[in-house]
Amino acid sequence: VQIIPLPVEYKTYNSSYELVQEMKIIHNLDAANLENIIAPFNDYLSVKYGFQQLVKETGDKATNGSLVLLLDKDNKRIPNEGYNLKVTAKSIKLEASSHSGLFYGMQSLIQMVEDPDENLKNPYIGAAEIRDYPRFKWRGLHLDVCRHFMPKEFVKRYIDYMALHKYNTFHFHLTEDQGWRIEIKKYPLLTEVGSVRKETLVGHGRRSDKYDATPHGGFYTQEDIKEIVDYAASKFITVVPEIEMPGHALAALASYPYLGCEGAGYEVATKWGVFDDIMCAGKESTFSFLEDVLLEVMSLFPSEYIHIGGDEAPKKKWKECDLCQERIVSEGLEDEHELQSYFIKRIEKFLSANGRKLIGWDEILEGGLAPNAAVMSWRGETGGIEAAMAGHYVVMTPGTHCYLDHYQSNPETEPLAIGGLTTLEKIYSYEPVPDTLNPVQAEYIMGAQGNVWTEYMPNSKHVEYMVYPRAAALSEVVWSPKAERDYPGFLNRLQKLRVLYDYMGLNYSRVEFDGER
Known part of the structure; x- marks a missing residue:
């Protein structure tokens, strides 16, 4: 079967199901879920082949020529998010125990559609039986909209591309040194001041001192955020917001200088990298501010996890700050690393009290981890291994294999990127469960x-170029059985997926396709 990510089990047969305008959709779903599940398929048939909307009828029996969608929540044989699909010459039957499973079955079906040929005058789907379900429950893509702002319409398109590849978690990186991108009603200066930097560095951060003398800004209103979250939910994708603390916070400090140890002299960053100015851990007002912000964030994002960053927070200012030093003494802490741990644990308690869970970059392990916190392991896998061994949930995202801002081929011929070299094949070879973990820890x-960090991606077309087709490779890493992965087979299936990329207008990199640019 020509499907990415590769299904768990499949058989193909010699007959075909012809797609015709008369085919009916027979289903046992409520209207809203039905619409979400069939919309991408309907749209594809309509835009590509000129079909009208298909007729829908409730029922659970296949009639000749129908597409049957059945939800059976009690079916223990179909795992959550999984589906069973049977295509014969007469009908298509798709069964699942969850709405998301039906949605993923439809994504597979879209990829199976073939154009009319000399034998068949209609588009068709080859007969097949598929049993499919994901290997992992967190299948994520991230987008930094702070280094470069991305319009709401693009964020929705990004979600469409994710859905096609059966991703289910969108990590939305909303606050940074270089810009604050989410409206917070209680603190209007975060967007009035913090969403705009006066100019941006030109060229590579380590080799340039030129600036473009052009302000760069943008933010999402709370209405925009609701629209994005609802849109993602219609594609069975959870949006996990990230509000960075205590570091990567210059946009917040420029808006409300009292949040910093020195209390003055901050501006929204105009270059990349790590800055010494971070939120003060000694002032109670810092925590009041963060709790207020998080309350508004939680009211907009229903996700189980809230990402609080926690990475790259230099301790220089804390060492020089009387209030931070007093806090270290009064809380009986060893040093500034334990002060960061105190900071994160305090936020974790607050999130827990509000029925949410904290997730952060692996630096949150330094100085001890809050009891229910989850870790995103980015500096290699060491942090993830340590956290899993201690009974904490982990999302693996090591820079070596999962950073889509790295070059994908020869830097001489590629647009400027931060560095690194992470080819399609390298991403495809990634194994998220380290050998060092026993089955319980795994x-x-x-x-x-x-x-997807966007220092060197000034617009949405550039983001698409960096993310696809590499995200197609990662989608198979997180969905398909480890033993079935096969790179030449993946490349072959990718040729078919390109047809959909072209249909969607996706500006994917062609470097893996016969050396095309």
Whole structure:
């Protein structure tokens, strides 16, 4: 079968099911879920082949020529998010125990559609039986909209591309040194001041001192955020917001200088990298601010996890700050690393009290981890291994294999990127469960995620170029059985998926296709 990610089990047969305008959709679903599940398929038939909307009828028996969608929540044989699909010359039957399973079955069906040929005058789907379900429950892609702002319409398209590849978690990186991108009603300066930087570095951060003298800004209103979250939910994707703390916070400090140890002299960053100015851990007002912000964030994002960053927070200012030093003494802490741990544990308690869970970058392990916190392991896998061994949930996203801001081929011929070299094949070879974990510890690996930092991606077309087709490779890493993965087979299936990329207008990199640019 020409499907990415590769299904768990499949058989193909010699007959075909012809897609015709008269075919009916027979189903046992409520209207809203039905619409979400069939919309991408309907749209594809309509745009590509000129079909009108298909007729829908409730029922559970296949009639000749119908497409049957059946939800059976009590079917223990179909895992959550999984589906069984049977295509014969007469009908198509798709069964699942969850709405998301039906949705993923439809994504597979879209990829199976073949154009009319000399034998068949209609588009068709080859007869097949498929049993499919995901290997991991966290199948994530991330997007940094702070280094470069991305319009709401593009964020929705990004979600469409994710859905096609059966991703289910969108990590939305909303706050940074270089921009604050989410409206917070209680703190209007975060967007009035913090969403705009006066100019941006030109060229590579390590080799340039030129600036473009052009302000860069943008933010999402709370209405925009609701629209994005609802849109993602219609594609069975959870949006996990990230509000960075205590580091990567210059946009917040520029808006409300009292949040920093020195209390003045901050501006929204205009270059990349790590800055010494971070939120003060000694002031109670820092925690009041963060709790207020998180309350508004939680009201907009229903996700189980809230990402609080926690990475790259230099301790220089804390060492020089009387209030931070007083806090270290009064809380009986060893040093500034334990002060960061105190900071994160305090936020974790607050999130827990509000029925949410904290997730952060692996630096949150330093100085001890809050009891229910999950870890995103980015500096290699060491942090993830340590967290899993201690019984914490982990998302693997090591820079070596999961950073989609790295070059994908020869830097001489590629657009400027931060560095690294992470080819399609390298991503495809990634295994999220390290050998060092025993089977019990391995259960704590929730999955993996591709990260997209946009310092060197000034617009949406550039993002698409960096993310696809590499995210197609990662989608197979997080969905398909480890033993079935096969790179030449994947490349072959990718040729078919390109047809859909072209249909969607996706600006994917062609470097893996016969050396095309």
